[in-house]
Amino acid sequence: MKAGIIGAGAWGTALAQTLAAGGQHVRLWALEPEVVEAVNNDRQNPLYLPRIPLSPSIEATGDIAAMADRDMLLIVSPAQHLRKVVAQAPAGPPLILCSKGIEAGTGLLMSEVAAEAQPGSPIAVLSGPTFAHEVAKGLPTAITLACADADLAAKIAARIARPAFRPYLSDDVVGAEIGGAVKNVLAIACGVAEGAGLGLNARASLISRGFAEMTRFGLARGARAETLAGLSGLGDLVLTCSSTDSRNFSLGKGLGEGRAARDLLANRRTVAEGAFTAPVLREAARAARVEMPVVEAVCALLEDAAPLAQVMDALLARPLRAE
Numbered sequence: 001m002k003a004g005i006i007g008a009g010a011w012g013t014a015l016a017q018t019l020a021a022g023g024q025h026v027r028l029w030a031l032e033p034e035v036v037e038a039v040n041n042d043r044q045n046p047l048y049l050p051r052i053p054l055s056p057s058i059e060a061t062g063d064i065a066a067m068a069d070r071d072m073l074l075i076v077s078p079a080q081h082l083r084k085v086v087a088q089a090p091a092g093p094p095l096i097l098c099s100k101g102i103e104a105g106t107g108l109l110m111s112e113v114a115a116e117a118q119p120g121s122p123i124a125v126l127s128g129p130t131f132a133h134e135v136a137k138g139l140p141t142a143i144t145l146a147c148a149d150a151d152l153a154a155k156i157a158a159r160i161a162r163p164a165f166r167p168y169l170s171d172d173v174v175g176a177e178i179g180g181a182v183k184n185v186l187a188i189a190c191g192v193a194e195g196a197g198l199g200l201n202a203r204a205s206l207i208s209r210g211f212a213e214m215t216r217f218g219l220a221r222g223a224r225a226e227t228l229a230g231l232s233g234l235g236d237l238v239l240t241c242s243s244t245d246s247r248n249f250s251l252g253k254g255l256g257e258g259r260a261a262r263d264l265l266a267n268r269r270t271v272a273e274g275a276f277t278a279p280v281l282r283e284a285a286r287a288a289r290v291e292m293p294v295v296e297a298v299c300a301l302l303e304d305a306a307p308l309a310q311v312m313d314a315l316l317a318r319p320l321r322a323e
């Protein structure tokens with residue numbers, strides 16, 4: 001098995017650790033030379049996945065051309081860097097996209113961006129409720145592997161499945177991507193509820209009504225309802241909306257505590273994808289005439305366009321309607 005992983009943040013490193021279980025060789029491309037050095041010399045990634053001893057079967061590299069002999073590439077960069085990273089990756093092997101977001105400027109999903117950046121490479125999407133630090137520790141995890149080509153999906157699944165890492169197959173690539181992108185924005189909303197002390201009823205309502213928004217938007221973009229109700233949609237939504245282990249939830253918590261988005265986002269090393277996805281999603285939803293009031297509220301808070309009390313009042317004062 002010759003797996004290559006492009007992107008050595010928390011998730012890329014955790015995936016490398018998972019695939020390396022059992023002594024399989026995994027090559028991991030990192031942007032930062034200090035990450036390459038720490039993985040190869042100290043068996044650690046203190047920058048992005050601290051306190052997890054890494055397998056000796058992981059070989060880090062700073063040279064993306066070293067991925068040329070790999071027969072599958074997992075792309076794990078932040079969504080806004082995916083186009084550039086995929087364009088640099090060697091052409092040919094299937095690309096398994098693990099980033100969650102929508103590209104700013106184009107409104108494209110990651111599979112659409114990858115298809116433009118590297119036409120002809122087979123594409124799959126791996127997405128679900130998967131906190132990196134838990135996966136890296138070998139805790140039980142299930143995840144959606146979506147690919148239009150069922151034979152390729154089955155081959156990839158067999159290669160990445162591990163006793164505690166269980167992929168479920170789907171042919172709904174768009175559905176898997178929309179779930180992962182939208183849930184990050186909704187997690188910010190749930191974090192706001194936590195930070196502002198709005199209570200658990202509010203959080204449950206945001207999860208349910210947020211899921212309604214995800215479903216409306218997903219169906220408008222051609223996703224299937226059962227995909228949105230699966231691991232990559234509802235499953236990831238529930239995970240990310242429930243814990244400060246989520247960077248998106250934590251960002252929202254800071255907003256709910258009254259801190260400014262620009263301060264919370266300044267100089268951060270780790271990525272809170274929802275902050276980038278929110279305005280793109282709002283634009284796409286408006287263009288498709290899909291109502292997404294929770295997403296609109298998150299955008300207003302991120303843009304400091306209105307105080308929290310006013311944003312809450314606007315949400316609660318919407319006309320009463322059928323569920």
Ligand SMILES: NC(=O)C1=CN([C@@H]2O[C@H](COP(=O)(O)OP(=O)(O)OC[C@H]3O[C@@H](n4cnc5c(N)ncnc54)[C@H](O)[C@@H]3O)[C@@H](O)[C@H]2O)C=CC1
Pocket residue numbers: 007008009010011012013030031032048076077078079081085098099100101130131132133269270271272273
């Ligand atoms: N952390 C997690 O638990 C999970 C993350 N994901 C997704 O994986 C993707 C990557 O997230 P993480 O690994 O958590 O990142 P991270 O927040 O741990 O690390 C940031 C990453 O961004 C990279 N980066 C920074 N500037 C860059 C540039 N100019 N060009 C290319 N790369 C650059 C860094 O090298 C590093 O790999 C995101 O889309 C995220 O939503 C998906 C599932 C779980």
Ligand SMILES: O=C(CO)COP(=O)(O)O
Pocket residue numbers: 100128129130131132184187236239240245246247248249271272273
């Ligand atoms: O996508 C994730 C879990 O599935 C990680 O969530 P955060 O990016 O909010 O930390």
